[in-house]
Every structure is written in C-alpha cells, then in structure tokens.
Amino acid sequence: MSKSNNNFLPYSRQEVIEEDIKNVIDVLKSDFLTQGDKVPLLEKLISRKVESKYCVAVNSATSALHLSCLALGLTKSDILWTSPNSFVASANCGLYCGADIDFVDINLSNGLIDIELLEQKLVQAEKRDKLPKILIPVHFAGVSCDMEKIYSLSKEYGFSIIEDASHALGGKFNNDYVGSCKYSSITVFSFHPVKIITTGEGGCATTNDKNLAKKISLLRSHGITKDQKEFELSPKGEWSYEQQLLGFNYRMSDMHAALGISQLKRLDNIVEKRNQKLNLYHELFEKLPLKIHKPSHNILSSVHLGVIKLNNKDPLFHKYIFKSLRKKGIGVQVHYSPIHLNPYFRKKGFREGDFPMAETHALSSLSIPLYTTLSVNDQIRVTNSLKELL
Numbered sequence: 552m553s554k555s556n557n558n559f560l561p562y563s564r565q566e567v568i569e570e571d572i573k574n575v576i577d578v579l580k581s582d583f584l585t586q587g588d589k590v591p592l593l594e595k596l597i598s599r600k601v602e603s604k605y606c607v608a609v610n611s612a613t614s615a616l617h618l619s620c621l622a623l624g625l626t627k628s629d630i631l632w633t634s635p636n637s638f639v640a641s642a643n644c645g646l647y648c649g650a651d652i653d654f655v656d657i658n659l660s661n662g663l664i665d666i667e668l669l670e671q672k673l674v675q676a677e678k679r680d681k682l683p684k685i686l687i688p689v690h691f692a693g694v695s696c697d698m699e700k701i702y703s704l705s706k707e708y709g710f711s712i713i714e715d716a717s718h719a720l721g722g723k724f725n726n727d728y729v730g731s732c733k734y735s736s737i738t739v740f741s742f743h744p745v746k747i748i749t750t751g752e753g754g755c756a757t758t759n760d761k762n763l764a765k766k767i768s769l770l771r772s773h774g775i776t777k778d779q780k781e782f783e784l785s786p787k788g789e790w791s792y793e794q795q796l797l798g799f800n801y802r803m804s805d806m807h808a809a810l811g812i813s814q815l816k817r818l819d820n821i822v823e824k825r826n827q828k829l830n831l832y833h834e835l836f837e838k839l840p841l842k843i844h845k846p847s848h849n850i851l852s853s854v855h856l857g858v859i860k861l862n863n864k865d866p867l868f869h870k871y872i873f874k875s876l877r878k879k880g881i882g883v884q885v886h887y888s889p890i891h892l893n894p895y896f897r898k899k900g901f902r903e904g905d906f907p908m909a910e911t912h913a914l915s916s917l918s919i920p921l922y923t924t925l926s927v928n929d930q931i932r933v934t935n936s937l938k939e940l941l
C-alpha cells in the first residue's frame with residue numbers, strides 16, 4: 552500500500568523494518584545473489600524453530616506443494632483430497648501431477664476440514680476403491696486442524712498427509728509447532744507478503760523424512776545433483792553434475808532468504824501481536840451481531856486472518872456489508888470463495904451445492920484488517936464502521 556493511500560486499511564500487509572532492508576542490501580553487495588549461504592541458513596533456522604529434521608526452501612508455497620506431491624509419488628490415476636475453503640494452490644498441486652482431486656467440506660465453526668465428514672467420505676471411498684493417496688488439510692486463518700485425529704485416519708485408510716500451513720507459521724498444535732510434522736509427512740509454509748513472515752515470494756517444505764527432503768531439494772533445482780556421492784554414473788571430473796530426475800527451477804534466491812532470516816527473528820513477537828489484535832477485536836465486538844472464532848485451548852493460532860461471521864445469513868446482506876466496508880476504506884476480503892466454484896473446477900464437474908458448508912462460509916464471513924502495524928485506533932475505526940452498518 553502506498554503512503555498516499557493510508558486511509559485504506561488492507562486485510563493484511565507485511566511489516567518490513569530497517570534491519571530487514573539492511574540485510575537484503577548486504578546480500579546485494581555480496582558475491583552470491585543466489586545459491587550462496589542464505590537459503591541453507593534460512594532452512595536451518597526454520598527447522599530449528601518448528602523442530603523438524605529438514606526444511607527445503609523454494610520460490611513459493613505453490614512450488615512447495617507441487618514438489619511435495621511429486622516426492623510422495625502422486626501421479627495419474629491417484630486421488631488427492633483437500634479443503635474447498637482454501638487458495639486454489641491447495642488443489643492445483645494435485646492437478647499438476649495428473650491426479651484427480653476432490654474436497655472434504657468444512658466445519659462452519661472454524662473453517663477447517665470437518666473430521667466427521669472426512670471419516671464418512673473415507674468409508675464411502677473405501678467401498679468404491681477410490682481412497683485418496685494424499686490429503687492436504689489446510690490450517691485456515693492460522694488455526695491448526697486436529698492433526699492427531701487426521702493422522703489416526705491416515706493410518707487406518709493409508710493416505711499421506713501434507714499440511715498446508717501457509718497461514719500457520721509460528722502456530723502450535725498441542726505443544727508442537729506447526730511444521731514439526733509429528734502427524735504428517737510434510738508441512739508447507741508460504742512467505743508471500745500477506746502471510747506471517749515474508750521473503751517477497753517464497754515458501755518451504757518441512758519434513759522428518761530424509762528421502763522426501765532429498766527428493767524435494769533435487770526437484771527444486773532441475774533434478775540436478777552436484778554431490779558426487781549421489782552420482783549414478785562415475786564422475787568425469789570435478790566439474791561434473793548429474794540430472795537424475797525431471798525437475799524445475801523452483802529455487803529461492805539469497806536476497807529473498809535474507810529477508811526471511813531477518814523476519815524470522817521476530818516470529819514469536821509477530822504471532823503474539825497478531826493474537827493481541829484478535830483479542831482486542833473480541834472485546835470491541837462484544838455487542839455486535841457477529842461471531843469471531845476462538846481456537847480451542849490446545850491450539851496457538853498464528854492469526855493469519857481475522858475472520859468474522861455475520862449472524863444475518865442473508866447473502867445479499869453479506870454482499871452489502873462487504874461493499875459498504877470497502878467504500879469506507881476498510882479492505883475486507885472473503886477467504887475463501889470455494890475452490891470448486893471457480894470456472895476451471897466447474898469444468899471438471901464440480902458444482903454449487905457440492906460443499907454446502909464452504910459455500911455458506913463464503914457467503915457469511917469476512918476477513919477484516921489484521922496485521923502487526925494495525926493501530927488500536929484503526930481497530931476502533933473498523934469496529935465503528937461495523938457498528939454503523941450492522
């Protein structure tokens with residue numbers, strides 16, 4: 552957002568401080584703009600933070616999701632399930648691999664995959680021999696899904712889990728950081744500017760499985776290894792490298808990584824600030840005809856989004872509130888217009904009514920401004936605007 556437009560409050564925005572800028576400039580003045588030491592350092596620091604054995608940084612969460620699916624062997628004739636209440640990338644990663652995709656509807660109280668519906672769908676899918684190879688639960692708004700339950704279903708029905716934690720860096724489930732992969736094969740984070748920390752564009756995958764980490768890092772760089780110990784043929788000389796798989800250029804640059812390293816230092820503080828702002832909204836909204844979700848006590852939300860749900864369920868009312876708030880410079884957004892209702896997915900046979908909870912959620916909820924630099928006065932302004940309209 553430009554300074555001249557500071558009356559407008561976006562639903563989210565990055566916080567870049569002088570030290571972040573200095574750290575990026577230092578890379579620009581150094582010998583390596585890419586493939587230097589900053590990406591491995593960011594990976595090490597994220598692994599240490601979330602307590603995973605491995606972390607592979609890439610140029611976006613979308614890339615991380617794609618490579619995670621490939622590393623788990625997803626291919627044509629396989630099936631991937633995810634939440635319809637997410638960004639399209641949660642489903643597209645399966646399509647990139649040629650797999651079929653399907654969705655599990657959400658629980659209206661929190662916007663997360665509904666575990667009971669998941670179990671029912673698994674029972675039905677087993678009968679038709681259509682079980683998914685991969686499930687991607689999405690930690691919507693920074694609130695972790697119940698990974699313990701999803702994990703036990705994965706053991707019973709034999710699917711792998713990739714956590715889409717694009718919203719949830721710094722959050723916890725029970726006492727473990729999201730990304731520890733205690734209940735999953737792989738966890739994916741996004742570092743897009745609207746997310747918890749940013750590298751500009753960027754993302755990563757964490758895992759405790761050495762082979763998955765190796766495969767993801769091979770695939771992010773053309774499928775090429777320079778490590779002679781890993782060679783399939785005998786090396787022709789010191790200069791040799793081998794392409795062993797069909798990979799991509801999904802690498803993160805050192806400039807991006809330097810920004811991430813600098814931001815990561817403030818992660819706990821960022822999550823705390825976001826929680827404080829959400830708590831203030833809770834207090835300010837006490838008498839308003841709307842709901843704002845509070846996660847259960849065993850979950851620390853990273854509070855990526857401040858999602859309110861209007862008591863009045865008339866879609867026209869929702870539309871009117873959205874439009875009126877935008878007019879007042881309150882940058883509300885809907886998270887998410889359900890994936891399956893996009894034209895591309897309708898052409899695959901999905902239609903209105905397939906996932907009614909996600910559809911109802913989209914027609915009754917709004918993400919209101921919530922980010923670290925949002926002031927108390929801004930929050931009061933949001934509250935007063937809502938008060939007037941509701």
Ligand SMILES: *Cc1c(COP(=O)(O)O)cnc(C)c1O
Pocket residue numbers: 610611612613614637638640641689715717718740741742743752753754
């Ligand atoms: C932002 C987001 C992504 C994609 O992240 P990029 O880093 O922009 O590729 C994927 N899934 C969810 C749930 C997201 O919010």
